[in-house]
Amino acid sequence: MGTPVLLIIVLAGIAALLATGLAGAIRGRAPDGRVLVYGACLALCALLALAGIAGLAAPPSGLGLPLFLPWIGARFRFDPLAGFFLLVINLGGAAASLYALGYGRHTAEPERVLPFYPVFLAAMNMVLIAADAFGFLFAWELMSVASWALVLAHHHEERTRRAGVLYLLMATLSGLALLLGFGLLAGPAGDYSFAAMRAAHPSGWLAALALLLVLFGAGAKAGLVPLHVWLPEAHPAAPSHVSALMSGVMTKVAVYAFVRVAFGLLGAPPWWSAVVVLALGGATAVLGVLYALMESDLKRLLAYSTVENIGIVFLGLGLAMAFRADGDATGAALALTAALLHVFNHALFKSLLFMGAGAVQTATGTRDLNRLGGLIHRMRVTSFVFLVGCAAISGLPPLNGFVSEWLTFQAILLHPDLPQWGFKVMLPADGALLALAAALAAACFVKAFGIAFLGRPRSEAAAAAHEVDGFSRAAMAGLAALCVLGGIFPGVVIDALAPVAHLLLGTRVPAQLAVPWVSIIPVTAARSSYNGLLIFLFVAAASGIAVAAIHRFASHAIRRAPAWDCGFPNANPITQYTADSFAQPIRRVFAASLFGAHETVILPPPGDIAPARIDKTMRDPIWDWGYAKPAGWVERTSISLNRLQFLTIRRYLGFVFAALVVLLLALALWQ
């Protein structure tokens, strides 16, 4: 154990964030309150991110403080896993705070946002360094409550209130599941510290049940299908910088919780638990992106896309669990590295995309894709960085999304000779699901960027849009630059991740920075390698040659003219494709059976001047079967039990008497 210097710095940072929250409560309504709060958050997040980077290289350290309950105290621990997630979370937090310095000008009621935002950041950081279940759950619930308060910032809208209720319900479920899981891990001795849980080595059904409970709890927060239903309601309802944090960062805290339990605390869960994670991960990836394709609200689309990426992360984690169950530590290290790299990349580009959506909403007042269009002419910087974000999330080389996808495929290719049948079927199935999710994600983001930014404006608001302020642009540009750099020099991030794999699994991926030409070689050079820098240079060189040749040999003339449109140009922007029409072929192929996607066309008879109508209907099967039905049962049961309220005194006395008799009987029989 090393000295807890870094840990003390982190704790001080968290305390400072909490103090900033207090300051936000006091000076929320003042005009400089925004600058104070977000500026302080920016500085503190930057500090904590640096501490995270330092923590990746340093040995683990621990500390006990006499906080919370007097006879338990609070234990904290700072190891490379916590360091990595600190980096991810605070990088996102810093970018969101920088963005909010500009965006926050437009908040109607800043006193509803400013106190809770730093508390949210502080709680997320606290989850990462907690080393006992009590502190962990306290920080987890604080994170949920703070984000719930932020979701309700625009509480005047009915939809937001509904989203708040749903979010609170799911957050409570997740906390309860985690509590039960930790309870099982603590065992009859009741020692809730992580060190004790690690030493306990539970096995068999106990470990499996604890893992499933933690999977449920973490999955509800991260957005695994079928626990994802709150994400597309709550994430869009919050202000944009909070949405960026919730989607890009809070879901990663949930991933941290699962990784900590599955790899850190549980020594060897049974092999079939990996099959469960693999199945859930694959299903989440494909369903998430299918939902996203059906959406025409930009922020809901991004929220569903978060669900898809969390599915990809859990797919990687499932692979790591599968390889570990069969004793292959290097394979598990590769899969874990792929999953964590995707965590890092997704935090970057999802925050970028949500910030872009916030910029669009600020500029035009709407998030409905069917009302946008032509923004590339009016919002040049925003459109460019949004394009980088879309390309990154679609997994296009040479950006960072492709690297994590490539590594995940390499992990799938690694071991075709696993003995268990569950793995033999799940691994190729997951390969197909991952490939399908990647292709559908590209289609989804072509739709998002194409309809929102390209084409002609579909409404007055879109035609009158203007570029957003400098802080927002700076935050987005910074994230976009990191996406590009992460794609060209992936070896840096992979090597930084290596101590995490070493901590959890005992081995690591081969060192990448020593490889010539800055390639990445996950296993051996003979197997496969990828060089982002060379691909980038080749493409740049090829385009340079093309431009030079064209400049030399081709005509330079350009003439602007009305669009060709096959000789039938129509000036009305309504004749363009909308988001729904773009997704129609995919909807017809994929969603017709699963979601019951159906289009009814009502054409008035000839001569009638009424307009034609096209109605798109869809059902969400997970909501109908998983939530609406049980909610119906609960309601019916509670109505029927309500009759207990109106009984006579004699009946109540009869109940008390019967309960007493039953208990005495039980006592007698048990003797």
Add this chain to the structure above:
Amino acid sequence: MALVLALAPLLTGWARKVKARLQRRRGASVIQPYRDLRRLLGKEVVLAENASWLFRVAPYMIFSLTWVAASLVPTFATGLMFSWTGDLIAIIALLGAARFLLTLAGMDIGTAFGGIGSSREAMIAALAEPAMLMIIIALALLAGSSQLSTIARFMDSPAVGLRVSLALALVAFLIVALAENARIPVDNPATHLELTMVHEAMVLEYSGRHLAMIELTAALKLLLMISAIGCIFLPLGLAVGGAGPGGYAIGFAAYAAKLVVAGALLGTFESAIAKMRVFRVPNLLGGALMLGLLATLLLFVSKGL
């Protein structure tokens, strides 16, 4: 790199010539595509009034991405310079990036036809790309590597034998290659009816030197796919890197022969069957995806025995 650029229009011209002959026409000369490119390069570009910078930059980016991908595919020899960067997944992803930009360019002007092309292309890509990735996974499992040079060398060696997964992968690869290159039965590259277009509809607004680059890109993609099929499934005569001028000459002759045969087969196949309705294409591509999945499943099952 220069080789693929020089040969690509010739291959397209040859396929068109075969098609024309089968339709009892004389057909244009096989070097007509070169003449077309020269003509287009000399014409002025007519840009729509609301075209953005993306519309103007896209042809260059699409061309360079496809050119890099085509250069990484072994043509007459494996193990050439930088062949170790030729990871098959990366090559397909480069083509995917080119398609991403092309789809966006189709939506840029804001016409209905551009939207038709882009949305149909998105649907086709949503199935063709996973099918391709499953085929790559099957091949990589067989060869023990996802690098194209290594796969080609493995297929050339006696270790491979005739495997059912390979047969399934070949059938699926052919279907996906047809879809990626916008050939009958998925899309008609010679159609003039806008409602039947997929690829052509996305590039309706392009003219002049931009259109020249897009046409050259399409030719390059066809050459890329045929080279890939040739070096994976028919690696006869493929020289090994460093084989010397004799080996290279044999490799080049074999490659040229493969191109001639492939062009003739393509022309014959396109003349023999009709284009499918748009919503029957997912059935075809879904079949290819299932074949790829079946090939992978069989490999996973048989490896652990």
Add this chain to the structure above:
Amino acid sequence: MGGSAFDVAHTLAGLLVLGSLTMLYQDRLVALINVLAAQSVILAASVAWQAHLQDAPDLFITAAIALGFKAIFIPAALKRIVVRLGLHREIETVAGIGVTMLAGMGLIALAMEVMLPVTSRVDPVARQDIALALSVVLIGLLIMVTRRNAVSQVVGFLSIDNGISLAATGARGMPLVVEISVAFSVLVAFIVIGIFLFRIRERFDTVDLGALDAFRGERR
């Protein structure tokens, strides 16, 4: 026993499975019968190859029977029946290609999971051939179960027979007498089915099983 010899056998068995999968989503009867004919040709080739490998000349006769009856005679007769019943222009309602292919692949995985552990002492490629043969049988059963038209059910039944022949020849145990008697019973069954199809069609003007159920008064 060279590896490549068994590879050829293995590839032919795989093509048989592919034929069964193709039959699952065909919605035109003539195309369905053509696929059955192709599958029987591949079966004949596979049996002939096994005859060559196992050095058993009577299997060549089996291959010839498979070719003659199942690849030429029966599909031609079925096509004539279809044309005379006027069904060659109808399109059957079949579930989409995605669902049926997934179901077919699930059955293949199931067949492999069952057969491979059971035959653990046999040569690996032969094990896989037996598992593939079981998949052909299962997929044939799926075809029979999911179709509404009587003729397509007959096609499903014949593909089951193809699968059984594949398994039998691979196991190198089926004597010629058994093969001939099985072939003759299939032929007799086929003739009887054909006669009945015509009688049903004359009586009820349809061979659609849903409509026939209604006539029986069993529609709920």
